[in-house]
Amino acid sequence: MNLESTLTSLVAEAVKNLYNFEAELSQIQIQKTKKEFSGDLTVVTFPFVKAARKSPEQAGQQIGEYLIQNNRIISDFNVIKGFLNLNISKSYWLARLNEIHANPAYGTASEAGNRGLMMIEYSSPNTNKPLHLGHIRNNLLGFSIAEIQKANGWEVVKTNIVNDRGIHICKSMLAWKLFGNGETPQSSGLKGDHLVGKYYVVFDKAYKAETKELMEKGMSEEEAKKSAPLIMQAQQMLLAWENNDPEVRQLWETMNGWVYEGFDKTYKQLGVDFDKIYYESETYLEGKSEVERGVELGVFNRRPDTSVWADLTAEGLDEKLLLRADGTSVYMTQDIGTAKLRYNDYPINKMVYVVGNEQNYHFQVLSILLDKLGFEWGKSLVHFSYGMVELPEGKMKSREGTVVDADDLMEEMIETARETSQELGKLDNCTPEEVEAIVRMVGLGSLKYFILKVDPRKNMTFNPKESIDFNGNTGPFIQYTHARIKSVLRKAAEMGIGFGKLENPAIDISEKESYLVQLATGFPSIVREAGDEFSPALIANYIYDLVKEYNQFYHDFSILKEENPDVRQFRLVLSETIATIIKTGMGLLGIDVPERM
């Protein structure tokens, strides 16, 4: 039983005995004492003053006295208005520190997978262009949430649905065929996804030129866009693809293959991975047959022009198209099919989609449609919706070339980390391999932390210059603290100073130190909360707090020179504990922490 719940029942008991009042557990609020006040934990006594018929101060005083008489953990208390501040005994904190220190998996669930199977879809790229900054947020959030849910006892299947078919890839294919001169990743030296993306841009330019020309001949913009030769050829290509035209299929396989090679490198650099990849080309037919089934069930209806619609006006939404008049499927159709296949493949207890908030409506509809089709899990799917990433100059627009490319950005972050550590002479004693590994961890850590510390729902501004900062609430600041602690511990080992279980409960530790232990004891509940709320930001900000507190206390403190061996041992144990929490916590964010830097 943890301290909070012990105290909660104690307070309930106190209130009952003192005032003959049966408090509900939710009325008893235990919180960390604010830094400016003396004490470790605070009981809010406002809810009891009515029943007690006492002033808040008197009630606090009485409850405090009761607690101190009936419990050895509490050593002292003070009352300010309706707040009863409790001091927890030092020996309690020492005992807790021993417990935490002895558990290398501290903060993560002891039994893996006992809560069921959670499938988490994230990334979900189109194959016509490389990944950009927006995908980075998606990938980092998806991966981190998966790690956090694992730590909370879920079995997790990470999945990716690749949009490998459709008009977009046909545009790239057509442009490559017409203007590519047989260029390949090998011949051009371009990464595969970048090469295919290049031809997507080529298409767009040529297409624009065509529509402009048509408009100059007096055609309306809408008409011109529809009848430009290039777009018509692309549509024909899509049709040929659906009809299994061997030549088109061959080109499609080749170009998608290039893209996958490129994506693999990006994913690897970013440190994310998947357990199962679905391809839309393999799932979209399933969606069509599900929609047909819906028509037979009478939950969808077919119009005279043979297109199929779902009427969602009863749910306060509009009507939604599911199959076009020509029988081809739309995005929604495919998602229905993919969902069904997934549930056939895995015994899923919870399905999570990590997809941007521009698709909130889509998932609202998907949930209802699956429910209408009779899937009992339809209603309970989770759309983990996150906000857009904007640049200081505004939104990213591919047309205006303001998109930040994922590969370039990662490379830039690593280079900056390299330059900074060179300037500071930090890595002079390291081998080239070590340097490489460290600057990579730091550069990527900086990027990842910057993105994950923000509430996912909010749109965020990414400033490439400011993000490459190594001070303040940043990844490198946390990594640095970890490295520094490790350095002290190495030194201790060299000096032959051992430290294990703390035996002497009588040593005098300061308020600050017991506060640090207290913060450390809060780690598991933070992990749990982050799981419940799907919030990596919670963990990020907790670790920053911990690190900041630790630095304030130890920045000029010579642990190894401490004369009293018991105190020295305590500080080493505390430091190592904090290093472990940093490592575990950052691990949940997908961020590596170096042993030295």
Add this chain to the structure above:
RNA sequence: GGUCCUGUAGUUCAAUGGAUAGAACAAGUGUUUCCUAAACACUAGAUCCGGGUUCGAUUCCCGGCGGGACUACCA
């Protein structure tokens, strides 16, 4: 028009309904015989507006105003 998200220092971000709304960046000044100064300390500045619920509201509810997304026979 409709649905959903969002509004906190100059900027980027915090705050289970609780105490004097926290950090960081940016500016200035200090602190290294020491384990790593990529650090630490000190100095100013903010809850969009109006109601309601409550002992108590940045938080919950209602109404404005501002920002964003969606509302495609695109994916």
